[in-house]
Amino acid sequence: QKEVEQNSGPLSVPEGAIASLNCTYSDRVSQSFFWYRQYSGKSPELIMSIYSNGDKEDGRFTAQLNKASQYVSLLIRDSQPSDSATYLCAVLNTDKLIFGTGTRLQVFP
Amino acid sequence: DVKVTQSSRYLVKRTGEKVFLECVQDMDHENMFWYRQDPGLGLRLIYFSYDVKMKEKGDIPEGYSVSREKKERFSLILESASTNQTSMYLCASSLAGGRYEQYFGPGTRLTVT
Numbered sequence: 001q002k003e004v005e006q007n008s009g010p011l012s013v014p015e016g017a018i019a020s021l022n023c024t025y026s027d028r029v030s031q032s033f034f035w036y037r038q039y040s041g042k043s044p045e046l047i048m049s050i051y052s053n054g055d056k057e058d059g060r061f062t063a064q065l066n067k068a069s070q071y072v073s074l075l076i077r078d079s080q081p082s083d084s085a086t087y088l089c090a091v092l093n094t095d096k097l098i099f100g101t102g103t104r105l106q107v108f109p
Numbered sequence: 110d111v112k113v114t115q116s117s118r119y120l121v122k123r124t125g126e127k128v129f130l131e132c133v134q135d136m137d138h139e140n141m142f143w144y145r146q147d148p149g150l151g152l153r154l155i156y157f158s159y160d161v162k163m164k165e166k167g168d169i170p171e172g173y174s175v176s177r178e179k180k181e182r183f184s185l186i187l188e189s190a191s192t193n194q195t196s197m198y199l200c201a202s203s204l205a206g207g208r209y210e211q212y213f214g215p216g217t218r219l220t221v222t
Contacts, residue, residue: 032209043199043213044152088152092209095159096167101151 003027004091006100013107019076021103023089026070032092033065033072038102039085048074079107112136113214115200121220128187130217132200138212139205141183143167143175145196146216152199158183159205190221 005024013019021035032051036044050056050063050072062075072091076083086102116131132141142157144167154167156175164175172194176184183202187194197218201211 034210036213043216046210046212049210090211096154096157097209097211099152101149 003093003098004089004100006087006089006103008101009104010106011103013079013105015079015081015107015109017079017107019079019083019105019107021074021076021087021089021105023072023074023091023100024070025072025089025091025098027091027093027098028067028070030067030091030093033063034090034092034097035061035063035072035074036088036090036099037085038088044088076105079105081107081109083107113200113202113212115198115214115217117217118215119218119220121222122187122190123222124191126187126190126221128190128219128221130185130187130198130200130219132183132185132202132214133181134200134202134212134214135181136202136212137180138202139180140203140209140211141177142201142203142211143173143183143185144199144201145169145194146199147196155185187219190219192221195219195221 035048038044048063060077064073088102089100090097113134143155144152158177174186200214203211
């Protein structure tokens with residue numbers, strides 16, 4: 001079992017819809033979780049971090065964490081074509097970040 | 110704003126050459142990291158460093174070495190480049206302990222022919 005799993009997609013949503021990206025992790029003791037956005041040919045950009053169970057909102061982005069079920073999700077409200085990118089989930093494991101392979105999101109007009 | 114810079118965006122080298130990739134961060138971060146990213150394999154950690162002159166092996170250190178002589182600078186060295194080291198190389202930095210948010214440089218796309 002991979003340590004951090006994401007559906008590779010693509011996830012296609014119409015402009016203005018809510019995009020829901022999911023991530024599961026295997027290490028129960030993980031405490032810190034991150035979402036990165038990566039445009040094609042570019043480096044990952046940190047967009048959200050979450051450390052406690054529940055929801056954390058930042059603009060159009062909401063991160064959700066459920067440690068009991070070992071999943072993290074990212075909701076993007078009012079999706080825009082400019083949100084089209086690969087979204088990487090990362091989990092802190094002792095002293096290293098473990099990355100999922102990413103979910104490709106496509107937002108069509 | 111955190112700024113992480115890498116010495117080259119694109120690099121083409123021949124098999125057997127020694128290759129240096131430089132990374133500099135301007136936020137006084139203690140931790141620095143080198144990753145490579147390949148399609149379908151995601152980000153894989155090569156080496157990391159918690160402090161000057163300290164280094165730790167990541168998941169795929171074979172064929173690579175690193176140097177950290179100053180806090181802001183972390184170099185990745187390919188001792189004898191091979192075609193299977195063709196990849197996107199990404200440097201990142203973070204503060205020590207706690208929340209561990211990592212910030213990435215723009216990446217270096219290395220092609221070994």
